[in-house]
Amino acid sequence: MKQHVLFACVSLLLFLQGFSSIQAKNVEYIMNLTDSSSDVTIKTIMNAQTLDLWLEYSNTNPTILAKGEKQLIEKKLRELCTSFVLFIRLMNSNPSYISKAQLELIGLDQVKSIDDIPQYMALFPNSQIIDRFIESKEQSFTRSDMLLILEHVPNSKRVSSFKKVLIDNSRTLNECIEVARVCSDCKEELAGKCVGQLQNNADQRRFLNYFGTTKYGPQITTKYNEMITQKAENLGGKINTEYPDYGPVISPDGTTMYFTRKNDPESFGGEDIYVSKLDKFGEWSKAVNIASPLNNSDHNGVYSVSQDGKELFLHNNYDEGGHNPSITKWEQQYWADPVTQQIPNLKPKSNYHNGSLSIDGKFLVMSVKRNDSYGGRFLFWKSGGNDIYVILKDSAGNWLEPKNLGPTINTEDEEGSVFIAADGQTIYFSSAGHGGYGRQDMFMSRRLDSTWENWTTPVNLGSTINSSGDDDFYVIPAKGDYIYFSSDRDGFGEEDIFRIGLPMELRPKPVAVIKGSVKNKKDNTPIAAKVVYEDIETGQQLGSVETNPLTGEYQIILVGGKRYAIIPTPLTNIASGTLLSINQLNIAASSSSNGGGAQSHRSDGSGGTGGSGSGTGTSKNGNSTSSGGTAQGATIGTSITTNSQSTSSGNGTNSTSSSNSTTKSNTTYMTKNTVIAESQYIDLVDLKEYIEIEQSLVVVPIETGQSISLNNLFFQVGSFVLKKESFLELNRIVKIMEENPELKIEIGGHTDDTGSDETNRVLSEKRAYEVYMYLIKLSVSKERLMYVGYGESKPKVPNTSEANRAINRRVELKIK
Structure with a gap:
């Protein structure tokens, strides 16, 4: 505004002095005058005596401040930022008028003690200059100081020295x-x-x-x-009290326990839910009341925890009278109000019932007494007891009527509690009718088919686990090593919670816990998404979870014996089809071993002509690692790094690795969907024991130069012929092409360095061509496609191991 007024005044002055027109030199003179007004504004900002004033001025004049002398601005900011708190305020204002390098230096001035380092590294995670502070103070570092450096500054030059000291001590x-x-x-x-x-x-x-x-x-x-397995272990005074403590439920990852405590004077009602967390040393913390809305004056208890730990299946009916259970969901900071699950014709004949929800949430096994229960059904002189039922969901997600598991499981007496293991096939239940050591003993049986009527003969868990009293409410974490249960054997109160190791022959089938996060590949920001997992052999969608909308984190549990595809599906704005970023969500809230000869393109052996994938479950590309013991029989896929530069010959649709034309543009297609999800491959065919796998997932923006790897593409052994399991992956690409009619892609084949250069180039080109032809057969125009055989010329990682070579054998799609 000041510049406009100044320009008008000068123009009027020139007019009054008799100028009939403004010559070029006068225009230059006027512009020089307007530039000088910027100097006045910069001087005003530079005279700010507090950071508040500086931020007020700079936020209203960011472009003018950018013209200022950078060294003077840096000096002024050093004067104003007298503490780390003030420096963080400056960083939160997004000061684009000063370089990141200068900000690093200003921030380093505010690192006064070792405790400031985590905050500094959060702002500058790749900073190298932090070593200046570390080297100046390391003579006085304590053990905890060195541990902090290892955790927050893993790239420090002093890390190796600290590691040696810490290990020695x-x-x-x-x-x-x-x-x-x-x-x-x-x-x-x-x-x-x-x-x-x-x-x-x-x-x-x-x-x-x-x-x-x-x-x-x-x-x-x-x-x-x-x-x-030798003796049951009482969980101790942090869990058990003088009051009855029973009904333990463990989250699948084994880190959280929920249970019911009865008649505690400080409770909400007769039976309340309590929760305990596993600490960093593997011990249970002191249990605390989970509070409202899950606890009220009624009988409260947890049946099951979902595979990602974000849903609880509850005993109580919170909305109305009756016996239907409820579900609550974790809403970032609290449990939401429970929602009643309507189970048709449940019609229990008593107030006592309990159940266990499958890991995928698709069926519920339940101990309940009904008119069709075996207990007393034919013997009028017996009152009978609960039977065990399964309740399935239909394709629309609605519960069906309960189905009795049949006489192999149920008896004329009580089958009082039941748990379905993470494998979805093994149940553990209490029974007074199968005989044993006490009034009710624990048994195990395995489901033989999908009818839910054919079971193995129940096996008593033995005298070490069962006692002469009542033992019930058993639960087993996904790892399968321990069974947790309630018992009235000697303890702190009338009923306590115990655990004991399960013998190997009584454990459920091994499973894998897959955990990680979904991020935007371009800028590494977390994405709110649904993570879907499919059976590669059948194409059946087996289940899904939603990520934490703030962190992008997810967790799923997969049963051994299958090969899986994992696909992140971003949540979208339905109106515009654009990706919901974490910021948008906040704004909204405030307003290979392949089995049967199948072969992945990552595991083509000698120059892409045979061999198998890694059996360790560990990828060395930084995106996927495994923990929790040796990964026996688990093979995982890898992600491809975003590439902002693409190379091709541009000669029609067929191009080779000898191409020399380069495209560097960064065009963003205006399309229905703005991202492509990159699937991942998990092979658990030969899984022998429980494993945890860290698996990052990414979505890729549809922009020129971005690329994804087709991780679920499979070829015949030593061949370029696609196997039918590949069609799921390729059909997803066809759908994306249909939804984005302007999208053009390059299909690039890659091999490892085993074999000759020419052999590898030819094989990679043939495999790329097979993908090219499949897409054309499904009506994708060939003008939108090109294929390239790169052979071994573009490895992702050094070809120094079989695991690395498997990573380098791949097919990529690059957006043109």
């Missing part, structure tokens, strides 16, 4: 665990120092949590499995 199990938590590559040496100090099963359990993947892991695992 770690003598107890606790000290070794402290270092292992922040230094994964120290574990082998640390394990050797503490493996001889394990005095009991608690020590062994903690050792395996941190050092199970070391060379000492198998030996300790064997001893641990033997020791934990």
